[in-house]
Each structure stands twice: as structure tokens, then as C-alpha cells.
Amino acid sequence: MTSRERLTAAFRLEPTDRIPIHVRGVPAWDEDWLRAKGPSFEPLFEAVRQYCDWCAGWGAPRGIFFSATDQISRRMERKPSNRPDYVIHETIIETPQGPIFEQRHVSTKGLPSLETKYYLETDEDLERFLSIPYVPPEPDVAPFFAFRDRIGDRGIVLVSAGMDPLGEVYCLLGTENLALWSVNRRSDIFMLLDLMYERQAALFRYLLEQGVGPFFAWVGPELATPPLQSPQDFYEFVVEYDKKLIEIIHSYGGLVHVHCHGFLDDVLEGFAEMGANCLHPIEAPPWGDVSLAEAKRRIGDRVCLEGNIQLGDLFDRSTAEVEQIVREAIAEGKPGGGFILCPTASPYIPELPERVRDNYLVMIRLGLELGRY
Numbered sequence: 001m002t003s004r005e006r007l008t009a010a011f012r013l014e015p016t017d018r019i020p021i022h023v024r025g026v027p028a029w030d031e032d033w034l035r036a037k038g039p040s041f042e043p044l045f046e047a048v049r050q051y052c053d054w055c056a057g058w059g060a061p062r063g064i065f066f067s068a069t070d071q072i073s074r075r076m077e078r079k080p081s082n083r084p085d086y087v088i089h090e091t092i093i094e095t096p097q098g099p100i101f102e103q104r105h106v107s108t109k110g111l112p113s114l115e116t117k118y119y120l121e122t123d124e125d126l127e128r129f130l131s132i133p134y135v136p137p138e139p140d141v142a143p144f145f146a147f148r149d150r151i152g153d154r155g156i157v158l159v160s161a162g163m164d165p166l167g168e169v170y171c172l173l174g175t176e177n178l179a180l181w182s183v184n185r186r187s188d189i190f191m192l193l194d195l196m197y198e199r200q201a202a203l204f205r206y207l208l209e210q211g212v213g214p215f216f217a218w219v220g221p222e223l224a225t226p227p228l229q230s231p232q233d234f235y236e237f238v239v240e241y242d243k244k245l246i247e248i249i250h251s252y253g254g255l256v257h258v259h260c261h262g263f264l265d266d267v268l269e270g271f272a273e274m275g276a277n278c279l280h281p282i283e284a285p286p287w288g289d290v291s292l293a294e295a296k297r298r299i300g301d302r303v304c305l306e307g308n309i310q311l312g313d314l315f316d317r318s319t320a321e322v323e324q325i326v327r328e329a330i331a332e333g334k335p336g337g338g339f340i341l342c343p344t345a346s347p348y349i350p351e352l353p354e355r356v357r358d359n360y361l362v363m364i365r366l367g368l369e370l371g372r373y
Contacts, residue, residue, distance in 0.1 A: 002153035003053035010304050011215070011255045011277045013338040019330065019371035020053040021364055022306065024280075025346020028054060029151060040352040044360050051364055053340075054155025055257075057217065058147050060207055061139035062161050064093065065129075065168075066199035068137040071096065085109050093119070097131040110350065118174040126188065129172070136202045141210045158217035158257055161203050165196040165241040167220020175228065182233055189237070197241050201248055208252040216249050217257035218242075221271075231266040239267075243274040250275060257306075261344070265289045272302040281307035281344035293332040296339075305333055306340040314343060314359045322359040326366045334371065341367045 001009070001017045009016045026041075027033050028049035034041060048054075064074055072095055079088040085108050092101040103117035120126055148157045162168060169192045170178050181189050207213070221238045229237065246256050255277040262283070264271075268290055271279050282288070282295045282305050292308045299305075313325055326341070333339035341363065347356070 003155045004151075004153045007053050007055065007156050007340070008255075010338060010340055011257075013301070013304060015337055016373065018373060019334055019367060020340045021051070021367040021371070022055045022340050022342040023048045023052050023360065023364070024055070024343050025348075027056065028052070029056060029154070038351065040357070041347075044347075044352060044357055047361055047364050051368060054151060056147070056151050056155055056157045058144050058157050058159055060141075060144075060159060060161045060203065060212070061137065062203060063135070063137040065132060066137065066162075066196070066203060067132060067134045069133040069135040071133050081105050083114075085111075086114075089113075090117075093132075095128045095131050096133070097128045098124070100125050100128050115174060118172060118177065120172045121177065134199065136199070136206070138206055141207065141212050144212050156215045158215045159207065159212055160217050161200060161207070162218070163220035164218045164238065164245065164258075165193045165200060165220075166224050166237045167218070168196040168200075169193055169237075170220065170223045175223070178223070179228065182229060182237075193237060193241055197244060200245060204245060204248055208249065208254065213249070213252065214254040215257065216254055217259070219259040221258060221260040222262045225260065225262040225264060226266050227263070234267045235270055239270040239274045242276075246275040261288070263289045264295075268295060268298055272299040276303055278304040278306055278340070280340075280342060283310065283344055284308055287312070287344070291332070292329055296332060296335075300336065300338055304338040304340065306342045307344055308333075309341070309343045309363055311343050311345040311347070314347075314363070315356050317359065319355065319358050319362055323362050323366065326363050327370065330366065330370045334373075337373070341371065 006016050006020045010020050026044060026048045028045055034045045064072060072093060074091065074093045077090045079090055081088045083105055086105045087108060089104045089106050090101055092099050100119045102119050105114040105116055107113060120129060151157055169189065173181060224234045224237050249256055257278045258271060258276040259280050261281065282290065282292050284291045287310060292305065295305055308329055309326060313322060330341065
């Protein structure tokens with residue numbers, strides 16, 4: 001089988017010649033990425049290029065808040081921060097009723113950034129956001145087809161239009177206000193979810209009508225998994241809205257990949273209920289609370305499972321330990337198909353230590369050796 005055939009069959013829970021191997025965050029089709037990373041990544045890059053199954057990503061242009069209006073403007077300003085080695089990036093959007101803005105503290109030394117101000121904090125912010133005219137975006141899709149042709153049979157192209165509706169609402173509110181509004185202003189949460197859903201649905205329909213696909217992907221559900229939100233909230237904020245989007249994509253013959261870290265025990269069946277075709281990364285304890293074997297037992301006949309090699313184990317464990325971890329993952333995920341061997345996250349560090357490189361290569365080798373049906 002080609003990589004494209006293998007991944008497609010895994011998404012559809014159909015037989016494959018071996019389990020697909022996806023090394024998340026290593027784009028083996030992109031030489032510019034390798035040049036930016038440097039020589040320490042070359043052995044891993046080459047192994048992924050030769051032996052693995054590529055899951056590339058293409059982001060659909062979507063305007064500002066899924067609107068292609070030219071009646072508003074967006075600009076970014078840099079400001080000094082009171083935090084050492086950080087600067088403030090402030091994004092300002094001018095709406096018909098006045099500006100809304102967010103602030104992010106960005107490290108000057110490559111450390112994670114910190115969001116300190118979100119767009120919506122007051123009633124006035126909400127009114128200004130709602131004053132933004134909605135013009136459905138109809139982006140040029142020619143770049144998608146060119147990119148899909150470039151990937152060819154070596155893999156699939158996952159089309160993204162941002163987060164799911166809940167994820168997009170989170171980007172407006174942040175964790176704290178999302179939690180508070182879910183109690184004190186629940187009707188506003190549903191109003192924003194409805195708005196984001198309708199706009200995303202329109203964009204997906206446009207893309208599908210242009211022949212874009214068949215693979216689509218999003219993140220966002222992890223922002224409402226317990227303990228951030230209750231299981232009931234997860235079903236009402238995530239499952240009910242994602243299910244409607246997935247039904248649209250399925251009606252065109254498409255397939256959907258959902259990324260969700262965190263504790264899934266109380267909401268695992270929700271991913272099958274919404275119709276997700278593939279779920280990543282199924283983190284085992286202590287990072288999550290569901291083992292791969294348990295997830296396979298509960299939803300493996302309805303959802304392809306991708307994972308669950310913890311990135312921290314690739315970084316911190318000995319190669320012998322990683323070999324045992326990978327063997328266990330293959331033993332739990334492989335039976336019956338519908339499993340993709342993959343790390344839980346991307347290699348984010350600027351230089352890849354030899355041990356981490358060797359751990360990645362062990363994962364790939366065992367996937368090839370033990371993954372055949």
C-alpha cells in the first residue's frame with residue numbers, strides 16, 4: 001500500500017498492510033524546515049522521509065473571525081514588558097463600534113508565550129465584536145491542490161480552518177472567562193458557539209464544493225475537557241457542535257481528524273458520538289487518564305486511534321525504556337486495525353539530543369518491524 005492508501009484505510013477502520021507511522025511535527029517534504037532546525041534533525045528527517053507516512057497540513061484562509069470583510073482592520077504593535085526577556089505583542093482589531101484587542105507576552109529567548117489579555121472581557125467588548133460585518137470567505141483553493149499533488153502518495157493533507165467552535169470561543173475569552181461565562185453568562189456562550197459554527201459550516205461547505213479534502217482536522221476540544229469544564233459542558237459545548245460540522249464533511253465523503261490532549265475518561269465516547277474518524281493522542285496516565293487499551297476497547301470499533309507515545313518519554317527515557325513503551329503501544333493499538341503509531345506532540349526544541357533522536361528512530365524501527373499485519 002502507498003502511505004496515502006494506508007492512512008486512508010486506517011481512518012476508515014479498513015485493513016492495512018501495516019500500521020501507519022506518523023512522526024508529528026517533522027515535515028519531511030519541507031527542506032526549509034530542516035535547514036532552520038539544523039544538522040541534529042537530519043537523521044530523523046531522513047527516516048521520516050524514507051519510511052513514515054506523512055500527515056501534512058494546509059490552512060484554509062478564513063479572514064478575521066471567519067469574515068472576509070474589508071470594513072475592519074487588524075494590526076499588531078510591540079510594547080515593552082515588565083517581564084524580563086519578554087515583549088508584548090498587542091493585536092488590535094478596529095470594529096465599527098471601536099477596538100478590541102488581545103495581548104501576548106512573547107519570549108525573546110524562544111520560550112512559550114503567555115496570553116495576558118483576551119479580546120472579550122466586558123459587555124462593550126462583546127458588542128464591538130458583534131458589530132463586525134460578516135462576509136463569507138471564499139479563498140483561493142488552488143494552493144491546496146498544488147500542495148496535495150506535492151505530497152502525492154506519500155501521505156495525506158489535513159485541511160484546517162482553525163479550531164472547532166469551542167476552540168474559537170476560547171480564543172475570544174480565555175480559560176478563566178470561558179469557565180466563568182459557562183456559569184454566569186451561559187446564553188452568551190451558546191450565542192458565540194452558534195455564530196462560530198455557522199461561519200465554519202459555511203466555509204467548510206465552500207471548500208468541499210471546490211473539491212478540497214477529503215481530510216479535515218481541528219483542535220479545540222481539550223479546552224473543555226474535565227477538569228476545565230464538566231462532562232455535561234463538554235457534550236453541550238463540543239460534541240453537539242462538532243457533530244454538526246462532521247456531518248457536513250461526511251456528507252461530501254470527507255474524514256475528520258480531532259486532536260485532544262488531557263483527561264478523556266469521562267468524555268471518550270463523545271468523540272465516537274460526534275463522528276470523529278481519528279482521535280489523537282490518547283494520553284495514558286499520568287498525562288491523561290485512559291490507556292490505549294481502554295480507549296481501543298471502548299471506541300476502537302468506531303474511531304481510529306492515533307498515538308500514544310508520550311513526547312516526554314522520547315525526551316527523558318532511556319532507549320531501552322522507549323523500546324518497551326513502543327512495543328506495548330503497538331500490542332494495544334494494532335489488533336483489528338484503526339491505529340496509527342505517533343508521538344503525542346511535536347519536537348519543539350531547537351536542537352535534537354542524540355538520545356532523543358535514537359528514541360525516535362527506535363519508535364520508527366519497531367513500527368516497521370512489529371506493525372505488519
